[in-house]
Amino acid sequence: MKLYYSPGACSLSDHIALHEAGLSFDHEKVDLKAKTTQSGADYLSINPKGYVPALTLDDGETLTENVAILDWISHQDGALKPSGAMGHTHHLQTLAFISTEIHKSFKPFFTGAGDEDKRKAKDMILKRLGYLSDAMAGDYLFGDQVSAADCYLFVMLLWSQKNGIDVPDRLSAYRDRMMARPAVHKAMAHEGLF
Numbered sequence: 121m122k123l124y125y126s127p128g129a130c131s132l133s134d135h136i137a138l139h140e141a142g143l144s145f146d147h148e149k150v151d152l153k154a155k156t157t158q159s160g161a162d163y164l165s166i167n168p169k170g171y172v173p174a175l176t177l178d179d180g181e182t183l184t185e186n187v188a189i190l191d192w193i194s195h196q197d198g199a200l201k202p203s204g205a206m207g208h209t210h211h212l213q214t215l216a217f218i219s220t221e222i223h224k225s226f227k228p229f230f231t232g233a234g235d236e237d238k239r240k241a242k243d244m245i246l247k248r249l250g251y252l253s254d255a256m257a258g259d260y261l262f263g264d265q266v267s268a269a270d271c272y273l274f275v276m277l278l279w280s281q282k283n284g285i286d287v288p289d290r291l292s293a294y295r296d297r298m299m300a301r302p303a304v305h306k307a308m309a310h311e312g313l314f
């Protein structure tokens with residue numbers, strides 16, 4: 121299995137989740153501008169969508185879309201999603217919220233948009249992060265066990281920090297708690313983020 125990633129991008133969430141799940145995997149950095157991988161392969165031949173993450177499974181299938189990849193990882197280790205009959209659905213609901221309502225709201229920060237667009241995006245991001253903060257069931261989103269959705273939320277909090285978006289204290293404490301996890305440390309160190 122191989123994860124295609126770009127340092128600090130949303131693929132960091134998959135990188136962390138793979139370690140949290142205790143899976144063994146390879147990783148290869150992608151140059152998102154050139155659309156080539158570190159070993160010189162044409163990334164578009166691996167993921168024609170041209171973005172990260174992509175996860176090539178042992179049977180050769182390549183998964184794309186962060187929600188699907190994190191969902192797949194959470195199924196490899198049942199502990200990475202909430203338990204119970206509705207656990208999978210609640211996890212998917214949160215992954216979709218982070219992807220479509222938070223991740224995508226960062227666009228103005230990555231596209232060199234003007235201050236007004238960034239201000240509007242910041243307000244929206246804070247509102248949506250606030251919702252997750254209020255809904256948090258314990259130390260992590262669903263209680264005392266980390267989930268794949270936590271790995272995604274953590275990356276959103278790193279992006280917030282990088283872009284000067286001051287999150288509520290509860291979320292900065294949560295970010296520090298995530299940061300202390302060995303899986304997070306391992307993935308961030310590998311991506312050269314320290």
Ligand SMILES: N[C@@H](CCC(=O)N[C@@H](CS)C(=O)NCC(=O)O)C(=O)O
Binds near residue numbers: 131152173184186187
């Ligand atoms: N819909 C995709 C979007 C992934 C995405 O936004 N990837 C960014 C990094 S966080 C990227 O690779 N951007 C470069 C590009 O689109 O060329 C998903 O959810 O996986």
